[in-house]
Amino acid sequence: MKEILNDIDRWRTQGQRVAVARVVGLDGSGPRDPGAAMAVSENGEVAGSVSGGCVEGAVVTEALAVLGGTKERGVVTFGYSDDEAFAVGLTCGGTIHVFVEPLDW
Amino acid sequence: MSGRADSSATPVYDALDVALRADEPVALASVIGGKGIGAKLLVRPSGETIGSLGDPDLDRVVARDALGELEAGLTGTRHYGKHGEARERDVEVFIESFVRQPHMVIFGAVDFTASLGRAAKLLGYRVTVCDAREVFATPQRFPMADEVVCDWPDRYLVRVGPSLGPRDAVCVLTHDTKFDVPAIVGALATDVGYLGAMGSRATHGKRVIRLHEAGVTDEELTRVMAPIGLDIGARTPEETAVSICAEIIANRTGRAAPSLRDTDGPLHA
Structure with a gap:
């Protein structure tokens, strides 16, 4: 979280709304531990990461949907255990749970 | 959500921001599932808290657990009843410890x-x-x-x-x-x-x-x-x-x- 504060504060100074995504759980092997965080500005700028680059694109989509009001804040799960054949997975085969929310707290 | 009556729109984040920049240890509890999803409680080593998870008893129990997690430098998810009861699973709380730099x-x-x-x-x-x-x-x-x-x-x-x-x-x-x-x-x-x-x-x-x-x-x-x-x-x-x-x-x-x-x-x- 510490490494993304400067970006978050800069976006907020610009008047942008911000969404924060944090790894809150991990099954099996995962590249980043719980607490790994990324932030997305409403213009789509990104700071930080929640994996080794495998799911960041999908997290940005979720974050923008949460900011845009088309999706509620909540936990999103990424991993090969998903049923959808084309679900976003982790190359290491693990599953991560990411909590995505607007920074309104 | 707590803190809306506060002078800042984001009192918990602001306090977290200041603590992390000053390298002060702090724990952040977030409801990530169940009633009050998104609610936050920031806990300092002194026991002082900022924010609320929406129930005074839940706040008290989570603050106690968060202090334990912070002392051990642990981050993880715990489940509670609506009023902080153990062995119930109404509320899912993610407790993140921010420890000082080594x-x-x-x-x-x-x-x-x-x-x-x-x-x-x-x-x-x-x-x-x-x-x-x-x-x-x-x-x-x-x-x-x-x-x-x-x-x-x-x-x-x-x-x-x-x-x-x-x-x-x-x-x-x-x-x-x-x-x-x-x-x-x-x-x-x-x-x-x-x-x-x-x-x-x-x-x-x-x-x-x-x-x-x-x-x-x-x-x-x-x-x-x-x-x-x-x-x-x-x-x-x-x-x-x-x-x-x-x-x-x-x-x-x-x-x-x-x-x-x-x-x-x-x-x-």
């Missing part, structure tokens, strides 16, 4: 110090360089250090030693028994998690005699990683810094990586 103290203001200081910054350490010689212990020579202290190692450790813990490291790079014996003796009196000392196998052999003379026991000597670093054939100050940092990681994780202390070949490739 501290690396490097004794000896030498070339290896600058490289080790840079590598330690990469790994997130707060870095102190300490040397008793005024001409060498200057911030200009060690711009990467958070602090350059001109003092004797034993005197410095009397002051700072009590703050050192399992996540911290002391690296003795002085190459001079006049400095490294008091540095090692002083560091052994602390709870520091990693203690390494530079020097050839012959140098360390002589140092062990001096340490014994200073009253250090064989059991205490098992804490000293010397020659410092992993046996990866490092040559340059930069490569040596990598071998030292890798040894610190391996010590922490308990993984089998060949320390120079436990091998018997030449130190350099």
Whole structure:
């Protein structure tokens, strides 16, 4: 979280709304531990990461949907255990749970 | 959501922002499932809280658990009843511990110090360089250090030693028994998690005699990683810094990586 504060504060100074995504759980092997965080500005700028680059694109989509009001804040799960054949997975085969929310707290 | 009546729109985030920038330990509890999803409670080591999870009893129980997690440096998810009841699963709470930066103290203001200081910054350490010689212990020579202290190692450790813990490291790079014996003796009196000392196998052999003379026991000597670093054939100050940092990681994780202390070949490739 510490490494993304400067970006978050800069976006907020610009008047942008911000969404924060944090790894809150991990099954099996995962590249980043719980607490790994990324932030997305409403213009789509990104700071930080929640994996080794495998799911960041999908997290940005979720974050923008949460900011845009088309999706509620909540936990999103990424991993090969998903049923959808084309679900976003982790190359290491693990599953991560990411909590995505607007920074309104 | 709590805090909306506060003068700031984001009181919990603002307090978190300030605490993290000041390197103050703090725990952040977030409801990530169930009633009140998104609610936050920030807990300081003093027990002071900011925000609310929406129920005073839940706040009290989670604050207590968060303090325990913070003390252990743990991050994870717990489940509670609506009013904080154990063994119920109405509310899912993610508790994240933000602990202070680990501290690396490097004794000896030498070339290896600058490289080790840079590598330690990469790994997130707060870095102190300490040397008793005024001409060498200057911030200009060690711009990467958070602090350059001109003092004797034993005197410095009397002051700072009590703050050192399992996540911290002391690296003795002085190459001079006049400095490294008091540095090692002083560091052994602390709870520091990693203690390494530079020097050839012959140098360390002589140092062990001096340490014994200073009253250090064989059991205490098992804490000293010397020659410092992993046996990866490092040559340059930069490569040596990598071998030292890798040894610190391996010590922490308990993984089998060949320390120079436990091998018997030449130190350099």
